[in-house]
Amino acid sequence: MATDITAWSQMLALTGTAARRWEPKRLRLLLFSIAGYIAKRSRRVHLRLSGHAPHRALIAAALARLHNLPNLA
Template identity: 55%
Template sequence: MWVAIAALALDLTAWLQTIGLHGRRARRWEPKTLRLQLFSIPARIARHARRIHLRLSRHHHRTGLLLPALDRLQPG
């Protein structure tokens, strides 16, 4: 079971780099660098009007890199 979860995590990371970070230097970062730079951004999960929102820290220096990447990955 843990192998499937690890494979899914690697696939999601690859899609983030391929689609979300297209045209950025971060597209070529190693998984360890992604974990230290992007996946460690402080955030809160908030519920409002039956929707779930991810509130990222405005003060983190990599938030500006992650927000456009997440927008590209949104459907629609």
């Protein structure tokens, strides 16, 4: 199931980037290991990522693309 989630998130969130073709091992090394924490303020949930991560902008753009997908439920 984790492999399927990784493949779908690559297809949907990382379109148009080189990360779209990365192997799962490289995704774990460069994207999934970014330090961060979840902060709750004013009834909203925020994901705070480390400012020193080299691929911080890539994961932020991917999360924004996933957030903007239409809800089909």
